Amino acid sequence: MSWIYEPWPWYVSGPMIAFIMFLLLMVGKNFGMSGNLRTLCAICGAGEKAAFFNFDWKAQRWNLVVVLGAIIGGFIASQYLTTDLAVAINPETIATLKTLGFESAGTQYLPSELYGNNVFLAPKNLFILAIGGLLVGFGTRYAGGCTSGHAISGLSELQLPSLIAVIGFFIGGLTMIHFLFPLIF
Amino acid sequence: MRTVIYLAIGIIFGITMFKSEAASWFRIYEMFQFQSFQMYGIIGSAVVTGLILVQSIKYFKINSFYGEHIKFTPKDKGFSRYMYGGILFGLGWALAGACPGPMFTLVGAGYLPILIVIVFSVLGTFLYGLLKDKLPH
Numbered sequence: 001m002s003w004i005y006e007p008w009p010w011y012v013s014g015p016m017i018a019f020i021m022f023l024l025l026m027v028g029k030n031f032g033m034s035g036n037l038r039t040l041c042a043i044c045g046a047g048e049k050a051a052f053f054n055f056d057w058k059a060q061r062w063n064l065v066v067v068l069g070a071i072i073g074g075f076i077a078s079q080y081l082t083t084d085l086a087v088a089i090n091p092e093t094i095a096t097l098k099t100l101g102f103e104s105a106g107t108q109y110l111p112s113e114l115y116g117n118n119v120f121l122a123p124k125n126l127f128i129l130a131i132g133g134l135l136v137g138f139g140t141r142y143a144g145g146c147t148s149g150h151a152i153s154g155l156s157e158l159q160l161p162s163l164i165a166v167i168g169f170f171i172g173g174l175t176m177i178h179f180l181f182p183l184i185f
Numbered sequence: 186m187r188t189v190i191y192l193a194i195g196i197i198f199g200i201t202m203f204k205s206e207a208a209s210w211f212r213i214y215e216m217f218q219f220q221s222f223q224m225y226g227i228i229g230s231a232v233v234t235g236l237i238l239v240q241s242i243k244y245f246k247i248n249s250f251y252g253e254h255i256k257f258t259p260k261d262k263g264f265s266r267y268m269y270g271g272i273l274f275g276l277g278w279a280l281a282g283a284c285p286g287p288m289f290t291l292v293g294a295g296y297l298p299i300l301i302v303i304v305f306s307v308l309g310t311f312l313y314g315l316l317k318d319k320l321p322h
Contacts, residue, residue: 010226013205018234028249033286037310052314062191069195074293077203087209090220110210119298133302135277137309143270147284156235161260161267168271176279177217
């Protein structure tokens with residue numbers, strides 16, 4: 001059973017994700033996480049400001065329960081199923097990240113420069129997290145889905161719009177890493 | 186009872202996101218540097234397995250556990266919203282290193298700063314709702 005404490009290989013993780021999508025279909029639902037952001041807006045009363053949030057959000061409560069599960073799952077996995085939190089990324093990637101100032105590369109699960117609690121005292125890095133979140137939330141709703149809704153569900157259903165969105169995800173991601181990171185960090 | 190099922194599915198999802206390292210900022214960066222197969226393997230094998238499962242549901246007319254017909258709604262045709270929205274999402278995904286599933290997993294893993302990403306992604310969604318009619322779709 002010691003394998004469970006190691007990072008799971010892609011050929012276990014990928015089919016697991018597909019199985020999760022399949023389970024949701026089998027209980028009459030769909031796999032898509034970003035819809036929850038819209039539901040959270042509606043719960044906070046955004047419907048008074050924009051018609052886009054006037055929908056029956058109570059019908060989406062099941063997906064918020066999935067989110068609650070994802071939080072609990074993160075707790076279980078990090079506390080009980082992981083002995084070494086370091087992510088063994090490519091040594092070349094570590095070298096590149098160090099030149100950008102990410103000294104924690106190769107020793108942590110997340111970069112402590114952005115996700116350590118010291119970030120609350122670093123306005124620039126707080127701003128980076130805020131902009132990142134804003135782009136994710138805006139982009140995902142504009143595109144009508146995220147990695148789960150488009151890349152996994154949409155591509156599995158052979159939907160052309162999802163392929164366009166996934167190409168967009170990569171254009172955006174590659175632009176950020178290759179052109180904007182040297183300017184930001 | 187159904188709530189328990191959704192919760193269980195969520196827990197499996199959260200564990201998978203964390204253990205696959207798809208919730209790691211470093212893995213996302215490495216993916217966009219094309220320096221590891223891990224993320225491509227995860228997404229690729231998920232899509233191939235998903236494709237087989239979805240096509241099986243369609244071909245064998247498999248009903249849900251509750252005996253209902255499983256219907257797939259085709260997404261609206263178009264290009265602009267998927268491309269522009271996709272690019273904006275990709276920029277944020279690479280910067281924050283988290284997408285809307287893993288960001289919640291990271292809350293459970295105890296990384297408090299991810300809450301900033303979550304709050305601002307809700308705000309980003311709200312901003313889209315406000316500007317929706319002015320954007321090309």
